[in-house]
Every structure is written in C-alpha cells, then in structure tokens.
Amino acid sequence: MNPSTPLSRPLPAVPSAADFQLPEPLSARKIVVAMSGGVDSSVVAALAARTGAETIGVTLQLYDHGAAVGRTGSCCAGQDIRDARAVAERIGIAHYVFDYESRFRESVMEDFADEYMAGRTPIPCVKCNMGVKFTDLFTLARELGADCLATGHYVRRVEGPQGAQLHRAMDDARDQSYFLFATTQDQLDYLRFPLGGMPKGEVREIARELGLGVAMKPDSQDICFVPDGDYAKVVRKLRPDADDDGEIVHIDGRVLGRHRGLIHYTVGQRKGLEIGGLTDPVYVVRIEPEQKRVVVGPRSALAVSAARLTDINWLGGDFSGPLLAKVRSMARPVPARMEGDRLVFDTPEYGVSPGQAAVLYDEERVLGGGWIKETVGV
Structure with a gap:
C-alpha cells in the first residue's frame, strides 16, 4: 500500500535515533518494523519514522483471519492487521501484509499439539520467534534492503566488546528475554529493540500523544492462536485422539x-x-x-537437582562459570551452573517441566539457553 500523508504535528520528545543503533545519516537508512497490530510495535514504527530513515511496516498473517476478527488479546490476524494498517497510514509509512498461515501452522501450531501429546509443556512463542518471526521475517527484511529489523519486544540490545549482547528489559514486569533465548548472534546483530529501556506506561503515552487508535488496546495473550485460553480445544482440533x-x-x-x-x-x-x-x-x-x-x-517429589538440555544456544560463546537459570517464564532466576548439557541447580528446583526452556543469565545479560529434555531428582 502507499503511505498516507504524515502527521503534521511533531512527535513527542522521546528517544529515537539512538535506539536503532544505525550509522548516520539516518536519512540514508531503511528500517523494517515487525507490526503485530498492538501498541508496542506501533510505537516502534513511529519512533523509526521519526529518525528520518525510510520505514516499512510488515505484518505476517499467521492464523485464520476470519476466526480472529473482533478478538482482543490476539496478534497478527483479523482486527490486528487492520490496526497495523491504520497505524501505518497515521504515521505515513508503507505497510505490507504477507500470508504465512500455512508456515505458522506447520512450525508452531502442529508442534504445540505434538508436544502436549508427548507429555511435554510447549512454549509456542519461542518457536514462533525461532521460525516465522526471526527467520522468515528476517529474509523479508533483507530482501527489502533494510539496515535492521525492529520489533516491539521488551529486551535490550547492548553493544559489547565481542559484538551485540541481549539484555533484560529495564522494566522487570515487561521483560521478554525468556522468549528470545534462541536468538542467534547473526539475528541479534540485525535486530533492534527500541522499547527495552521504557516502562509500558510511557509507551502507551507516546501512542496516545500520537493519536494512535491502539494506545489503550489490551496486550496480546501469551498464546495468540488460542481462543479464550482454551488450548485443549486447539489441540483436539489438530489431534482428535487428544482426549x-x-x-x-x-x-x-x-x-x-x-x-x-x-x-x-x-x-x-x-x-x-x-x-x-x-x-x-x-x-x-x-x-x-x-x-x-x-x-x-x-x-517434595517435584524437587530436581539438575536438568538435561537440548538444542543449547549460546550468545557470545560457552559460559562455564556460575550463572542464573530461569526454567519458566514467570519463575525467578536461580543460581546454577552448566556441566556439559546438564544444568545443575545450587539448591533443589521445583516444577521443572520437560518441553519448557531453561534460559541462562549473567546478571542482566542473556547468555543463551536450551530446551529441557529431562530432569534429575534429588
């Protein structure tokens, strides 16, 4: 689609160019923004446009468009696509929608069902980031000639002595680093996360001042393709013997x-x-x-002393010293260490479930992580 006339009034005085960590002049740069239709990615698009770089919004339609119309708490379907398009028109940038429904079904939804049938607890948000978003969307962004791909995730990209590092968000309540542990170094070099240093309230205020219709839109739920939180219904549809x-x-x-x-x-x-x-x-x-x-x-039977991890991803090389491990998205990080592919806890940990991820930290920095294959009792 062709971009509409940009806003006539100036954008609010918020951080902009520095968040995208691109060489000057910004007017010679191109930024692709992953737009889900929510307030976070909408504000990122507005900040990108403010830098003076050519900004392109891209939305991936990931699951049944019709079934998602009118739903709140979703992303990348139905009303969300219309919201992303309206924001792009409001701030005056180009916006494109690509149909990735079959790819999403195969790589995320089918895997989600299979994991539950195998007695594991899946994390579809990580699988989506690993595949459709941080692989397919990367390809699209590079084909469009972009200098970087910006998203609305609440994490920070910090330039370290050995290259880009992934750090927790400044706002602990919004931190999404657990879901991005599988990001590769090549992807991290290309990614930008402008919201990592902001509280959610400030992001909504920016959207409100800009007159964006999504300013007070509810946040998307963790599993975007599950209507009303009934994941069992989704699994039954994909695997009739699930009951x-x-x-x-x-x-x-x-x-x-x-x-x-x-x-x-x-x-x-x-x-x-x-x-x-x-x-x-x-x-x-x-x-x-x-x-x-x-x-x-x-x-007491839930206590485990260690967990074996598979598909371990390290950001910045192996780490052999003491670290912090987070074994559920809402869990607190606990002291641990890696011994080969085994994550050994300093004290017994409870509720460690195969299928979940163990994400490893050095204070605020994300070292990487892996998938929990099996656990070792105390």
Whole structure:
C-alpha cells in the first residue's frame, strides 16, 4: 500500500535515533518494523519514522483471519492487521501484509499439539520467534534492503566488546528475554529493540500523544492462536485422539482415578486433578505418554537437582562459570551452573517441566539457553 500523508504535528520528545543503533545519516537508512497490530510495535514504527530513515511496516498473517476478527488479546490476524494498517497510514509509512498461515501452522501450531501429546509443556512463542518471526521475517527484511529489523519486544540490545549482547528489559514486569533465548548472534546483530529501556506506561503515552487508535488496546495473550485460553480445544482440533483418558497414579503405585486426556495436565499442576479422598495435596510429578498415565505425588517429589538440555544456544560463546537459570517464564532466576548439557541447580528446583526452556543469565545479560529434555531428582 502507499503511505498516507504524515502527521503534521511533531512527535513527542522521546528517544529515537539512538535506539536503532544505525550509522548516520539516518536519512540514508531503511528500517523494517515487525507490526503485530498492538501498541508496542506501533510505537516502534513511529519512533523509526521519526529518525528520518525510510520505514516499512510488515505484518505476517499467521492464523485464520476470519476466526480472529473482533478478538482482543490476539496478534497478527483479523482486527490486528487492520490496526497495523491504520497505524501505518497515521504515521505515513508503507505497510505490507504477507500470508504465512500455512508456515505458522506447520512450525508452531502442529508442534504445540505434538508436544502436549508427548507429555511435554510447549512454549509456542519461542518457536514462533525461532521460525516465522526471526527467520522468515528476517529474509523479508533483507530482501527489502533494510539496515535492521525492529520489533516491539521488551529486551535490550547492548553493544559489547565481542559484538551485540541481549539484555533484560529495564522494566522487570515487561521483560521478554525468556522468549528470545534462541536468538542467534547473526539475528541479534540485525535486530533492534527500541522499547527495552521504557516502562509500558510511557509507551502507551507516546501512542496516545500520537493519536494512535491502539494506545489503550489490551496486550496480546501469551498464546495468540488460542481462543479464550482454551488450548485443549486447539489441540483436539489438530489431534482428535487428544482426549483419550488414562490412569492417575500416585508415585507409590496406587491408582487414584482416571484423567480426561494428557493435554489437561502439566508438571507441577495441583488444581483440576479431580481426585477425592486425599488428606494431603498432590501435584503432577510427571506424565507418561506411552501409558497415557499421569503420575502425582507430594510437593517434595517435584524437587530436581539438575536438568538435561537440548538444542543449547549460546550468545557470545560457552559460559562455564556460575550463572542464573530461569526454567519458566514467570519463575525467578536461580543460581546454577552448566556441566556439559546438564544444568545443575545450587539448591533443589521445583516444577521443572520437560518441553519448557531453561534460559541462562549473567546478571542482566542473556547468555543463551536450551530446551529441557529431562530432569534429575534429588
């Protein structure tokens, strides 16, 4: 589409050119912005346009356009695409939509279903970043001749002595570094994250001052393609046998009841087990997909001393010293160390689930991470 007339009034005085870390003159540069239709990527597009660089907004349609029309808390479909287009017109930049629905279904949604069927707890946001967003979108940005690809993620890109580093966002409540651990060094060299040093409130204020219609739009939910948070419904649609029932077994061998499908359970879960007659609470300790069995036990049975990681990604080379490890997106980082492919915790860690990611930090810097393959009990 052709860009519309730019805003006649000046943009608010906020950081701009420095956030994109590009050589002068900015008027000779081209920035591609990944626009999901939300407030964060919309503000990034506005900041990019303010630098004087040629700015192009790109939106990937990732899942069923029609089913997502009118939904809130989604991204990259339906109303979100229209919102991204409206923002681009408002700030006067070109905007393009590319259909990646089949690619997204194969690389993210099918994997999501398979992981649940295998008794693991998937993180589709990481898989999306690894594939569609930080691979396919990179290709598009480079084909458009862009000097960088900018996104609305809340992380910081810091130039270090050995090249670009990935750091946690200044606003801990908004930090998204856990979901970007698989970013490669080549990708990080090309990426820009202008919002990493801002609180969310400031981002919304910029959008409000600019008169953007998305200024108060709700944030997208973690799993964008799951209507109303009912992920089991999505898995059933992709894998009709997902609701096969089976035994719920205590770690001491007692059969306590039957479950209604492995997709309803995850390691560490306490609520929704529907087991009566127990005096003490029990938690899901592990899931055995071959036997279609859910194994439960006391909280002490959740303690693990180590986890074996696969597909480990290091940013800036291997790190052999003490580090901090985050094993769930909402978990606090805990002291640990790497011994080969084993992540060894200083003290027992609870609720470590195969399928999740272990993200490794040196204070604020992201060292990398890997996928949790299996755990070692205490």
